[in-house]
Amino acid sequence: MSTFKEITHNGLWKQNAILAQLLGLCPLLAVSTNVVNAVSLGLATIVVMAMSNLAISALRGFIPHEIRIPVFVLIIAALVTVVDLAFNAFLHDIYLVLGIFIPLIVTNCIVLARVEAFAAKNPVPAATLDGIVMGVGFVFVIGLLGAIRELIGQGTLFSGIEMIFPTASAIQILPADYPGFLVAILPPGAFFVLALLVAGRNWLDWRANQRIHLLRAQPAAPAAD
Amino acid sequence: MIETPTASPPSPPPRQVTVAPPPEPSIARISARTAVILLLFTLAFTALMVGTYKITQPLVEASAQAEKLRLIGEVLPPTLYDNKLLDDAVTLPPTKALGLDEETRIYRARLAGKPVALVFESAAPDGYSGRVGLILAVSADGRVLAQRVTQHKETPGLGDYIDPKKDKNKASPWIKQFDGFGYDTVLGKKWRVKKDGGRFDQRAGATISARAVTNASGRALLWAHERGTKLFSLPSGNTFEEKAP
Numbered sequence: 001m002s003t004f005k006e007i008t009h010n011g012l013w014k015q016n017a018i019l020a021q022l023l024g025l026c027p028l029l030a031v032s033t034n035v036v037n038a039v040s041l042g043l044a045t046i047v048v049m050a051m052s053n054l055a056i057s058a059l060r061g062f063i064p065h066e067i068r069i070p071v072f073v074l075i076i077a078a079l080v081t082v083v084d085l086a087f088n089a090f091l092h093d094i095y096l097v098l099g100i101f102i103p104l105i106v107t108n109c110i111v112l113a114r115v116e117a118f119a120a121k122n123p124v125p126a127a128t129l130d131g132i133v134m135g136v137g138f139v140f141v142i143g144l145l146g147a148i149r150e151l152i153g154q155g156t157l158f159s160g161i162e163m164i165f166p167t168a169s170a171i172q173i174l175p176a177d178y179p180g181f182l183v184a185i186l187p188p189g190a191f192f193v194l195a196l197l198v199a200g201r202n203w204l205d206w207r208a209n210q211r212i213h214l215l216r217a218q219p220a221a222p223a224a225d
Numbered sequence: 226m227i228e229t230p231t232a233s234p235p236s237p238p239p240r241q242v243t244v245a246p247p248p249e250p251s252i253a254r255i256s257a258r259t260a261v262i263l264l265l266f267t268l269a270f271t272a273l274m275v276g277t278y279k280i281t282q283p284l285v286e287a288s289a290q291a292e293k294l295r296l297i298g299e300v301l302p303p304t305l306y307d308n309k310l311l312d313d314a315v316t317l318p319p320t321k322a323l324g325l326d327e328e329t330r331i332y333r334a335r336l337a338g339k340p341v342a343l344v345f346e347s348a349a350p351d352g353y354s355g356r357v358g359l360i361l362a363v364s365a366d367g368r369v370l371a372q373r374v375t376q377h378k379e380t381p382g383l384g385d386y387i388d389p390k391k392d393k394n395k396a397s398p399w400i401k402q403f404d405g406f407g408y409d410t411v412l413g414k415k416w417r418v419k420k421d422g423g424r425f426d427q428r429a430g431a432t433i434s435a436r437a438v439t440n441a442s443g444r445a446l447l448w449a450h451e452r453g454t455k456l457f458s459l460p461s462g463n464t465f466e467e468k469a470p
Contacts, residue, residue: 033382063266064259071266078270082277089281092288100378159393182430185382 004129011133017110018141018194019201024110028142029190031101033153036160038146041101042139046132048083048105052076053119053131060120072115080106094164110138141197148193153184293360293375297332297344300362300371306334306341315456316464317345322448324348324356324441331465333457340365340457343449346375349441353433354378357387359441365457367450368407372400372442377434384434399435402426403442408450416443 017023027045032038055075056063063071084102087095105111114134119127150157155174162169183189297310314330317323325348332344342364349357358376363369374388385391389398402425408416417423418436427435449456452467459465 031381033380037381062262064262067259067263070263074266074270078274081274085274085277085281085285088288089284092284100381154393160391186430 003126007126007130008133011130011135012137012140016137016141016201017113017134018138019198021110021113022198023113024108024138025194026107026109027101027104028145028194029187030104032142032145032149032190033185034150034159035143035146035157036164037101038142039139040098040164041104042135042142044083044098044102045105045108045111045138046135048076048080048102049111049114049131049135049138050128051079051083051131052111052115053127054124055079056115057119057122057124057127063120068120069112069116072112072120076111076115077106110134145190145193145197149184149189152181152193153189154178154180296360296373296375297362299373300360301334301342301344305370306336308333308335310334310344313461315459315461318464318466320448323445324350331456333461334362340453342370343453343456345445345449347441347445349437351433351440352377352379352437353384353431354380357434357437357441359438359445361442361445361449363446363449363453364407365453366407367409367446367453368405369403369442369446371404374400374438379434380431384431386428386431387434387438399426399428400438403439408446416440416446 015021018028027041031041052075056072080102087098087102114131118130147157151173155178156170156172159170310332313333317329317331319326319328325346329346334341334344342362344362347359347361355378357374359372360375361369361372377388379385379387386399389400392398411424415424418425418427418432418439420427420432421436425439456465
């Protein structure tokens, strides 16, 4: 089952939606102001991505190539609407927290990108897994971004958690008299922190490559000396 | 590339041998087929959305109603009145002064038969991301007892402090600074955020949300104060009609 392993590796790291493909920046900017918002949107995104990949993979035989994009957009928009309504009706408490984020998922081009690049060409189980791991990769980065911005901006973590778990409360990490750093919360802060994360990922990849090169070069090196 | 007889060079005289047309379907046929498929997809997924809407609508409305009752409790503590608030209501047609484009209800709280407060909805059309819905309790002597944001789309973590649940300052949420003020204590032009020369605070980086709520509550207070007596005297269940000036 190396393909499933490959799909997972692609979704989480190699083709990570945000760090490698730089997709989905619109919701990323809007809601990564703290961990709770970021992870909430991310979880809703996983649901939508799994559903849209599943639906389109199942229907891929019936979609003519020329009109695939309008059909994909139609299916994704319809599924997001259904998820939105279902959350509102059956999980109303969670909807009060997540509600404003769900329509935002439509603006996340990673959904359309995965449908077009993967679900339209692969069988249902692989496509569903791809939707889930791509979503998990998205959550992992948006959550990290939210944590960094919240920590620098307000000096806390998990503010707003009481809306989801009424007994929990935010953790004050920096001293309580920390004045806050507004730039981190404002949209430019998202770009700054994202740039650092992308650079960090590239550096890790570069270092891994270096190590491979060194390992290859090593047996040759003593012989040459 | 499709070679049609007309596209061939004109020099050789037209021969009598007829060339069989290519057997592939015409462009028109392909287009028609594609259009039908697109139509079918549209119909199927519209049906899916309509079906979900029909199933979820009663539940959604019920939870919205429960939410409204809870909100009324937040702006007007039940100890302040002794009448059946939900039954003592008048219908309000869409009112521009309050930013309402739908019919709403005004609830009238009384204690021992004496008017205590009006609970009604209002809206600010000019939030950072559109409409901000408000619910207010205005006392019979024209003061804001309390107000809450019922619905908004302000930026999470930035402008959403207008909702006390999202406000980081739990000790004194932003929305509570209006409590107890009336037009007699805060003169009309002072019912603004400080940035506009008024007396109410805003938070740095998100003035627009605060301004929208502040201005809307000022308008709503004035509206209710001017019509207070009439609103309280109208028999329950009636519609509040305002004669055009």
